[in-house]
Amino acid sequence: MNLDNTLEEHGIWDSEKMHLAIPVAGSSEFFESLETLKGGKLRMGEWGGYQHLTWRASQYDLPLGFNLTLLPKGTFSFFLASSNEGYFGLRISRNKAIPSGFFEVNNQGQFISFEKLNTKWEFRENSVRFHFDGSHIVVGKSIASVPERFKINGFNYLGFRSGGEQAIVSHMAMGIEPIFNIRFDFLEDLLGYLVGFSFFFASLYFAVQLNFHFRHDKVFLVLLAVSLLSFGFNQYKSKAKNDVFSVHIKKKLYAMKIPSREGKKVKIMGKYQASGNGALYFHHSIPIRLSLKESLKSYAFTFNKDIELDKDSFLNIVFIDSSETIPLVNKKLKGFEGLVLIVIEARPAGDKIPLRTEFELPNNVKIANLHQFLWSQKETGFLFWGDEELTSWGQNLASQFLEKEILKFNENK
Secondary structure, three states: OOOOOOHHHHOOEEEHHHHOOOOOOOHHHHHHOOHHHHHHOEEOOOOOOOOEEEEOOOOOOOOEEEEEEEOOOOEEEEEEEEOOOOEEEEEEEOOOOOOEEEEEEOOOOEEEEEEEEOOOOOOEOOEEEEEEOOOEEEEOOEEEEOOHHHHOOOOOOOEEEEOOOOEEEEEEEEOOEEOOOOOOHHHHHHHHHHHHHHHHHHHHHHHHHHHOOOOHHHHHHHHHHHHHHHHHHHHHHHHHOOOOOOOOOOOOOOOOOOOOOOOEEEEEEOOHHHHOOOOOOHHHOHHHHHHHOHHHOOEEEEEEOOOOOOOOOOEEEEEEOOHHHHHHHHHHHOOOOOEEEEEEOOOOOOOOOOOHHHOOOOOOEEEEEHHHHHHHOHHHEOOEOOOOOEOHHHHHHHHHHHHHHHHHHHHHO
16 A cells, blocks of 8 residues: 655656746645645645646647646646647636736747636636636636647646645546556555554553443444544545645745846845745846846845845845845844945735834835836736745846846936
8 A cells, every 4th residue: 555645656747846947935835745635636736836736748648638626716727738838827816906817938938929818707606617628628617718729849847836725636537548546545545544443442441341330332432433433524625625735835035146246246146036045047147147147247245134224335136035034134234325226026916015114214214116017017927936936937027127126226327
């Protein structure tokens, strides 16, 4: 009996998040943990969500079908083929701020094209049946015709991508073969219960025999009934629960190294977005993108995760990840006369971000609202790998925005 039910053990899927040059927390845990396949279902909201799984084979058989559970405000993308630029797919969105549609996307996360669909997906208790036959995609009662150019290379790439909300795939079949058969799932739980309750039965049985005069056969039947009810209830919960499991994700900060050069010193400070977590390649990260821009070639960029303003720098750039950081930043700003750019980090929709009014701003300090800018660009591609980490495309957009903000200081100087 195989007790190790994980995507890694199955061996037929790969995780794109595990191939990032600057890693994102929870990526390996998602691929290796039991929670991901709990209850016989692929739970893509676990370990921070924003997962991207791909089928390892070069071809896949049709028809393809699966049950999809998608919570309100959630998004789910289905990749069906490769393209010259990247991949073709369909995004299903239950978030009014994020459109559904067919797309072509490159490996950085940028949409090469996007064809909006005004289809109103009809989910029943947050679930629907998904079916793909090569020409049409059927989601519940809604039908969408696959664009002809999506079929040029054949169906040689299969993948799923989730947002931050829970998205669950189950009862998946390719041709006539089921894919997500979680082996011995029920039997494993049953074995664990039998072992545990055998000790429970034995201890209570002997306690009753020693201290009371109840009939031992009646006591056994009562205990057996209670244990079976408990087992059944646990099975129901594990298969019916849609919320993500509560786990602590220990995040690691990448020690960003920027190529050194002569010029006006610009010090970048902050955590995950400042250090480039989520970049596919090192040169896709925000700090290195800034250092390589032609318009900024007269600047020498440095990075430090701790917020320590440098009076010898031409400009100090401070990334703010939450309102909890603001008191520290306001304290550091008191009496500091150098130039400071405070960057309000981008967050997925619905997350609370620091407000401009929370800062004490002297004349030498400016604010750049990266969150507001990136959400104005939300239809251009996949922006997030997590609540705090940006994709390579997200970091490309962020560096373009910050480039303009940095040059403003040079103009005003």
